[in-house]
Amino acid sequence: MTLAPEKKTKKPRKLSMKARYEALTRGLDWEPSYVTKEEMFPHLEYEGIKIHDWAAWEDPFRLTIDAYTKYQAEKDRRLYAVLDGFAQGQGHLNLTDAGYLNAMKLFLQGVTPLEYAAHRNFAYLARHFAGPGPRFAALCQSIDEIRHMQTEVHTLSNYNKYYSGLHNWPENHDRMWYLSVPKSFFDDALSCGPFEFLIAIGFSFEYLLTNLLFVPFMSGASFNGDLPTMTFGFSAQSDESRHMTLGLEAIKFLLEQDEDNVPIVQAWLDKWFWRAYRVTALVSQMLDYMLPRKVMSWKESFELYFEEQMLKGLFEDLAFYGITPPRHVADAVQEKDVLSHQVYWILYQFSFAAGFTTTMPTPEHQQWLSQAYPDTFDTHFKPLWDKEARNIASGGRHFTRGLPQLCQVCQIPMAFTEPGDPTTLCQRESEFEGEIYHTCSNGCQWIFEREPEKYRQAWLPVHQIYQGNCGGPSVPEVLEWYHLQDGDAGEYLGSRDHTNWLTWQGEAAAETASHENKAGA
Amino acid sequence: MQYELKTQVIEPQRHTFTHVAKRFGDKPASRYLEGSIDVQPTEHFHYRPTWDPTKEIYDESFSVFRLADPYSYLDPRQYYYAPYVTARSGHHDAFGTSLEYIENRGLLGRLPDGWSAVLGELVVPLRHLESAGQLILCGMARFGYGATITQAAAYSAFDRVGNAQMISRVGIALGGGTTETLTAAKDHWMGDESLQGLRRLAEETIVEADWGVALIQLDALDQLVYDLLWSHLDDAAVTGGAPAYSLIAQHMTNWYTDNRTWIDALYAAWRADPELGAHNADLLAEHGRNAVDTALAALTPFAQRLDARLDAGALERVAATAAASLATFAADQA
Numbered sequence: 001m002t003l004a005p006e007k008k009t010k011k012p013r014k015l016s017m018k019a020r021y022e023a024l025t026r027g028l029d030w031e032p033s034y035v036t037k038e039e040m041f042p043h044l045e046y047e048g049i050k051i052h053d054w055a056a057w058e059d060p061f062r063l064t065i066d067a068y069t070k071y072q073a074e075k076d077r078r079l080y081a082v083l084d085g086f087a088q089g090q091g092h093l094n095l096t097d098a099g100y101l102n103a104m105k106l107f108l109q110g111v112t113p114l115e116y117a118a119h120r121n122f123a124y125l126a127r128h129f130a131g132p133g134p135r136f137a138a139l140c141q142s143i144d145e146i147r148h149m150q151t152e153v154h155t156l157s158n159y160n161k162y163y164s165g166l167h168n169w170p171e172n173h174d175r176m177w178y179l180s181v182p183k184s185f186f187d188d189a190l191s192c193g194p195f196e197f198l199i200a201i202g203f204s205f206e207y208l209l210t211n212l213l214f215v216p217f218m219s220g221a222s223f224n225g226d227l228p229t230m231t232f233g234f235s236a237q238s239d240e241s242r243h244m245t246l247g248l249e250a251i252k253f254l255l256e257q258d259e260d261n262v263p264i265v266q267a268w269l270d271k272w273f274w275r276a277y278r279v280t281a282l283v284s285q286m287l288d289y290m291l292p293r294k295v296m297s298w299k300e301s302f303e304l305y306f307e308e309q310m311l312k313g314l315f316e317d318l319a320f321y322g323i324t325p326p327r328h329v330a331d332a333v334q335e336k337d338v339l340s341h342q343v344y345w346i347l348y349q350f351s352f353a354a355g356f357t358t359t360m361p362t363p364e365h366q367q368w369l370s371q372a373y374p375d376t377f378d379t380h381f382k383p384l385w386d387k388e389a390r391n392i393a394s395g396g397r398h399f400t401r402g403l404p405q406l407c408q409v410c411q412i413p414m415a416f417t418e419p420g421d422p423t424t425l426c427q428r429e430s431e432f433e434g435e436i437y438h439t440c441s442n443g444c445q446w447i448f449e450r451e452p453e454k455y456r457q458a459w460l461p462v463h464q465i466y467q468g469n470c471g472g473p474s475v476p477e478v479l480e481w482y483h484l485q486d487g488d489a490g491e492y493l494g495s496r497d498h499t500n501w502l503t504w505q506g507e508a509a510a511e512t513a514s515h516e517n518k519a520g521a
Numbered sequence: 522m523q524y525e526l527k528t529q530v531i532e533p534q535r536h537t538f539t540h541v542a543k544r545f546g547d548k549p550a551s552r553y554l555e556g557s558i559d560v561q562p563t564e565h566f567h568y569r570p571t572w573d574p575t576k577e578i579y580d581e582s583f584s585v586f587r588l589a590d591p592y593s594y595l596d597p598r599q600y601y602y603a604p605y606v607t608a609r610s611g612h613h614d615a616f617g618t619s620l621e622y623i624e625n626r627g628l629l630g631r632l633p634d635g636w637s638a639v640l641g642e643l644v645v646p647l648r649h650l651e652s653a654g655q656l657i658l659c660g661m662a663r664f665g666y667g668a669t670i671t672q673a674a675a676y677s678a679f680d681r682v683g684n685a686q687m688i689s690r691v692g693i694a695l696g697g698g699t700t701e702t703l704t705a706a707k708d709h710w711m712g713d714e715s716l717q718g719l720r721r722l723a724e725e726t727i728v729e730a731d732w733g734v735a736l737i738q739l740d741a742l743d744q745l746v747y748d749l750l751w752s753h754l755d756d757a758a759v760t761g762g763a764p765a766y767s768l769i770a771q772h773m774t775n776w777y778t779d780n781r782t783w784i785d786a787l788y789a790a791w792r793a794d795p796e797l798g799a800h801n802a803d804l805l806a807e808h809g810r811n812a813v814d815t816a817l818a819a820l821t822p823f824a825q826r827l828d829a830r831l832d833a834g835a836l837e838r839v840a841a842t843a844a845a846s847l848a849t850f851a852a853d854q855a
Contacts, residue, residue: 029652065686080603123671143675458567
């Protein structure tokens with residue numbers, strides 16, 4: 001028996017890695033002829049962006065599907081092993097304090113839904129961009145984002161079984177007043193065309209501000225014994241670095257395609273810097289007030305991650321394209337000494353209507369704040385807490401029963417002060433078609449006046465409550481409509497989580513003591 | 522004999538999230554359910570999309586197909602991200618092993634001429650059809666309503682990129698490690714008469730604004746194409762001395778079988794809807810009939826060319842599959 005001789009084959013000329021990647025990904029596109037290109041990609045003109053050569057998009061990663069799935073599957077295998085082990089060993093008892101979880105409640109209610117929204121809208125980019133390179137990058141990010149949403153939910157799922165405030169996060173996000181801050185921010189991006197979304201989320205959110213928004217939660221977790229969240233944070237890191245690279249590639253691509261794109265992109269940067277920065281207001285108070293064991297102050301974080309890395313690093317590079325630092329950035333810099341204190345003071349007074357609890361900072365905590373904010377804390381904010389200490393001593397922990405006025409753009413209660421003057425409230429007014437609209441800052445006012453027809457559509461929780469659209473016009477009716485359960489809201493000390501925590505820690509201590517006694521006997 | 526680990530016993534306050542408990546009771550829920558149920562926002566959208574101010578950001582009216590409760594649809598595979606990428610990692614690994622074997626044994630070079638022509642002229646160009654599927658399903662992942670539906674669509678869109686890359690790798694191997702076959706295949710896709718029906722249908726389905734209708738059009742075409750190329754021709758390859766083709770076909774069929782699961786479940790959910798079921802069934806029959814007719818017409822010149830190359834009874838097979846497919850779309854399939 002003989003084997004059939006092989007047919008003569010050409011000596012394979014192996015493709016280079018780059019050529020092979022391009023053959024697998026780029027060559028797939030074609031010019032349509034049975035429909036027009038405008039019919040196939042109808043959203044590419046109206047924002048004014050001009051793209052001459054989609055092929056100029058550089059793929060920074062050259063990931064093929066087999067490599068992607070293999071790598072991601074391995075990461076998830078390790079992450080879920082940690083989550084399972086943590087749940088089995090009652091790892092939540094090793095947190096610094098149950099109060100730490102307020103940070104995670106805010107994260108699940110406020111940030112996780114944004115991951116989901118990013119998932120949906122990167123799929124929109126993956127449908128509507130006319131170039132296969134950015135389309136595939138967007139599709140990868142779309143399914144990365146569903147990963148982040150789900151791994152966050154699965155990470156916090158175990159805490160939800162034992163602690164309050166985590167149980168109803170999707171509805172919270174749609175309904176609760178402070179969550180309209182992140183929700184309206186992302187809805188703003190979702191209602192944009194593909195290029196503005198790319199700058200808003202792909203660049204401003206994922207690149208410019210990701211270290212201010214996302215990293216503080218993960219660092220807070222590692223400082224406070226939250227092993228699952230920390231592991232999630234590490235596990236998301238390589239995805240995030242891909243997303244950051246995509247964001248940077250995106251802005252350079254738009255700027256290099258046509259000079260006319262530069263002023264459009266600049267205006268978007270101006271807008272989205274301030275929009276995203278206002279969302280970080282919630283993060284600022286988390287860092288300074290919600291973490292039992294501190295990582296760094298908001299001020300330090302802002303100086304390191306924004307002033308050093310972005311203003312000095314990134315914007316020096318972008319100057320080459322004629323891009324300048326975002327408008328109103330000086331206001332943000334001036335605010336770093338007061339932001340977290342003003343925001344926490346709001347949340348402290350209104351936490352009876354929130355999905356987390358608040359408490360007065362202890363004397364040690366206040367000492368830390370005073371050291372971290374030598375120019376402002378003792379002068380402007382310690383007096384508030386001294387007064388509150390007297391209230392509590394006489395049995396009257398302070399909650400504000402009225403409803404605050406909200407900024408028409410960022411939707412944070414209007415409690416910020418004038419840049420550089422912590423004693424004067426900052427209030428801006430704009431008129432549009434005979435109506436007056438209020439904004440909290442120069443940045444928000446500028447954003448409003450650029451697109452008043454958009455921002456007047458805002459679903460402002462306080463207006464909606466007064467109109468009776470939130471279960472009824474009274475506070476108890478609204479709280480019922482929020483579906484808050486006992487223990488979700490209010491003061492932390494004496495709350496359900498706090499009481500349980502003391503009991504569980506007591507049981508653990510008693511257990512240890514009894515073992516030691518036996519061992520000693 | 523067992524040893525006893527002592528752990529602190531703590532009674533949970535609840536067993537799952539409130540929104541999951543509302544549907545399935547307060548008991549421990551799967552990661553699929555906790556990561557999928559009700560995660561899409563449904564109310565109080567702040568602004569209208571600038572590209573279509575008549576719609577909300579998430580809006581049921583992006584399709585004529587609706588469910589009274591979108592979460593009456595669950596993916597039977599229970600794919601959330603982790604099991605999805607794990608399954609696909611294995612899938613692509615297995616394909617890579619087959620392709621390596623094919624290349625080491627020089628099996629593509631030893632294909633009979635007819636098979637070689639079919640692979641280069643008719644099969645490799647379909648990587649562009651997979652690319653069209655990617656766009657169509659990305660549209661569904663954005664504009665669909667309800668996270669269980671859009672999640673399945675997003676993974677399927679990602680699968681299409683994977684399919685296109687699998688076919689492309691075959692094309693590169695067929696071209697002896699070069700892009701020659703891919704380039705020639707693209708010329709075919711653009712100009713060869715046997716492929717123009719498919720290209721026209723691909724382009725028209727990409728621009729179909731209703732994601733439900735687009736899904737049916739894509740699916741009707743898949744039903745014919747995957748059966749013909751990867752099931753019917755697989756049998757012919759086994760008897761026709763084309764083991765390389767068969768080795769490739771198994772992976773395409775495995776994917777297709779898996780992909781059917783979520784689509785069939787969606788059709789079933791549409792029909793079973795307590796309020797809209799009858800209406801959905803009528804819509805499925807109407808759009809399914811159109812889709813199968815269009816797909817059959819588009820595929821006919823393709824099947825004729827195949828028969829000219831291999832005499833494999835392709836035209837007959839496609840007609841038979843279309844008839845069977847029509848029956849599954851018909852309204853009495855409750």
